[in-house]
Ligand SMILES: [Zn+2]
């Protein structure tokens with residue numbers, strides 16, 4: 001089969017590798033769509049310590065089951081599935097505490113084992129989530145990032161009367177916005193430096209958009225979400241949380257970055273600061289939300305490419321062009 005192989009940092013090839021075969025509890029999925037995200041950039045740049053090079057990247061994938069292991073009864077050839085890429089060990093301190101997303105050593109399909117930027121991928125059957133026939137594979141490949149957003153909102157209180165501010169109108173910010181709008185909050189505002197992204201947020205029916213939160217701020221917000229990972233946005237957002245409010249750090253900042261905040265404000269105003277990392281018991285609920293139309297996938301998937309164009313698609317994604325980029329290996 002054809003597969004993208006990252007031989008080492010900065011070395012992307014598209015080459016022919018042996019077809020995968022399923023173990024007894026596995027299936028082989030023909031990948032129809034595989035999203036790119038910031039994690040893939042970090043992988044290609046050599047910034048993820050747990051990567052086993054050479055590696056086929058791709059952890060946001062959906063496709064059709066084409067081979068089924070002997071012990072698998074729940075899936076059949078032809079099933080359309082989305083794949084939960086996380087591979088918690090089940091034995092470490094964090095897995096035993098029910099925090100598999102924080103597993104040590106953390107591993108995932110497309111990070112430590114071959115991923116979806118290939119014609120086929122071998123996965124454990126239990127990591128596959130079936131979808132109704134006719135679900136577009138491109139939409140199904142949004143379930144992984146959507147499940148990260150579901151987990152993020154699991155971790156923070158939000159209710160009908162809350163005013164909510166999101167920094168960042170990229171794919172993650174817009175997924176979070178659509179979920180919060182669906183959940184029902186008093187107002188939902190989105191800040192991004194880019195007007196084209198704010199236009200998409202506006203089309204999704206949020207209350208207000210701006211390139212700078214100062215344009216919108218009256219007396220702060222009950223929930224502020226960072227979906228940028230940018231220190232300037234994080235510091236600005238931490239300063240705009242209302243008394244008794246919550247700040248959600250969802251965006252992935254540089255591992256070496258630090259941000260300033262006022263410990264006095266956190267104390268005096270009883271502010272809660274929460275982190276959210278990847279997928280945690282949220283993949284099935286994200287699947288259900290996607291199937292019921294919670295997400296405008298057409299608005300989010302702006303760029304698609306064939307497998308041979310993986311490297312150029314990734315570099316275009318790096319420039320911030322569009323929103324979600326997907327490779328379509330079967331196309
Ligand atoms: Zn990702």
Ligand SMILES: [Zn+2]
Pocket residue numbers: 088089090091092093094095096100102103104105
């Ligand atoms: Zn573990």
